[in-house]
Amino acid sequence: MGCDTPPFTSWCSYGKLGHRGDSGTSSRKRATSIIGTNQEIYPHPKVTQTLDYEGELGIIIGKAGIQISREHAWDYVWGATIINDVTARGRQRDHKQFYIRKSLDTLCPMGPYAVHFRQSANSSQLMFDIPTLIATCSVGITLQPGDVIATGTPAGVCLSLGEFLKHRDVIDISISGLGTLSNTVGDPNRPPPAYAPLNGKGVVGSNATTKGMRWAGETGPVGS
Numbered sequence: 001m002g003c004d005t006p007p008f009t010s011w012c013s014y015g016k017l018g019h020r021g022d023s024g025t026s027s028r029k030r031a032t033s034i035i036g037t038n039q040e041i042y043p044h045p046k047v048t049q050t051l052d053y054e055g056e057l058g059i060i061i062g063k064a065g066i067q068i069s070r071e072h073a074w075d076y077v078w079g080a081t082i083i084n085d086v087t088a089r090g091r092q093r094d095h096k097q098f099y100i101r102k103s104l105d106t107l108c109p110m111g112p113y114a115v116h117f118r119q120s121a122n123s124s125q126l127m128f129d130i131p132t133l134i135a136t137c138s139v140g141i142t143l144q145p146g147d148v149i150a151t152g153t154p155a156g157v158c159l160s161l162g163e164f165l166k167h168r169d170v171i172d173i174s175i176s177g178l179g180t181l182s183n184t185v186g187d188p189n190r191p192p193p194a195y196a197p198l199n200g201k202g203v204v205g206s207n208a209t210t211k212g213m214r215w216a217g218e219t220g221p222v223g224s
Contacts, residue, residue, distance in 0.1 A: 027102055028102075028103070029085075029102050029103050029107070029108050030103040032103075032105050033102070033103050033104060033105055033106060033107045033108035034108045034109075034110055035106050035108065035109050035110070035183070036109070036110065036111045036112070037109065037110075037111035037112040037180075037181050037182055037183065038182060038183070039106070039109065039183060040106070040183065040184055040185070040186035040193075041084075041086055041106050041107065041109065041165075041171075041183050041184070041185050041186060042104075042105060042106045042186050042190075042192055042193055043165070043166075043167065043185055043186060043188045044088065044104050044105075044188075044192065045188040047088060047104060048088035048089070048090045048104075049090060049164065050088060050089035050090040050164045051086060051087070051088060051089075051107075051164055051165040051185070052086065052087045052088075052089050052157050052164060052165065053084055053085075053086060053157060053165065053171045053173075054084065054085035054086070054087060054152075054153035054157055055082070055083075055084060055085075055153055055154075055171075055173035055181075056082075056083045056084075056085050056150045056151055056152060056153050057080060057082070057083070057150070057151045057175060057178075058080060058081045058082065058083040058110065058148045058149070058150050058151075059077055059080055059130055059133070059134070059148065059149040059150075059151065060077070060078045060079045060080060060081060060114060060146070060147075060148055061076055061077065061078060061134075061143045061144065061145055061146065061147040061148070061149070062076060062077060062078030062079070062145055063075075063076055063078075063145055064142055064143060064144050064145060065138055065142070065143055066138050066140070066141065066142040066143070067138060067139060067140075068134050068135055068138040068143070069135060070131040070132060070134075070135045071131075073130065073131035073134040073135060074117075074130075074131065076134060076138075076143065077117055077130070077134070078116060078117070078145070079114055079115050079116040079117045080114075080115055080117065080178060081110050081111060081113065081114045081115065081148070081178060082110070082111065082112070082173050082174075082175050082178050082179070082180075082181040083108065083109070083110050083148070083150050083181075084108070084109040084110075084171060084173055084181060084183060085102065085107075085108065085150055085153065086102075086106075086107035086108065086109070086165075087102050087107070088100070088102075088104060088107070089164070105192065105193060106186075106193060109171075109181055109183045110148075110181070111179075111181050112178075112179045112180065112181055112182075113178060113179050115177065115178055130149075130151070133149050133151065134149060137149055165185050166185060167185055167186070167187055167188055168184065168185060169184065169185045170182065170183070170184050170185075171183050171184075171185075
């Protein structure tokens with residue numbers, strides 16, 4: 001699957017048992033928030049002091065579709081990856097909406113692999129199964145190849161523990177069959193990273209020598 005430039009990411013995060021009760025929510029992240037594994041998360045000290053992690057399964061869309069039925073949803077799935085849906089909790093409180101608090105640059109680590117599905121995944125902890133998420137997100141929006149649907153995070157985020165992410169914190173998120181996504185919170189005293197395409201193949205974080213996001217099939221790491 002080719003994806004030279006990440007699309008404006010369609011994001012439909014509907015939660016897992018124990019995190020948001022029984023109701024789902026939806027939101028979006030900009031493609032400029034995407035970084036790869038081993039890249040730094042910029043803490044945005046002028047914007048927030050309440051960065052939080054959310055480990056999630058990301059479903060990668062393989063072909064365009066709108067009003068996709070649950071019965072045909074898997075026909076539109078290319079594969080999966082790991083996502084850290086980093087969130088600025090204070091902005092959630094102040095703005096009462098999702099976009100700004102989730103779309104700051106570098107707040108969407110993805111990887112380390114984009115794995116092509118050969119059969120349906122098993123995610124028994126999800127409040128809403130994957131076909132339901134795809135049907136809901138596509139009810140009036142055309143999903144495009146390379147769009148990602150995040151399935152939501154389980155309980156245990158920083159917000160519930162009362163201690164938020166800080167400089168040098170390392171966040172490792174592992175999902176069976178997909179590897180481990182690892183990122184470190186960067187230095188708040190450094191300038192924010194600049195968004196720039198690298199040969200038209202993705203976005204960069206604070207390390208401009210990286211390759212950015214790429215679709216790696218079953219073998220190559222994303223962001224390596």
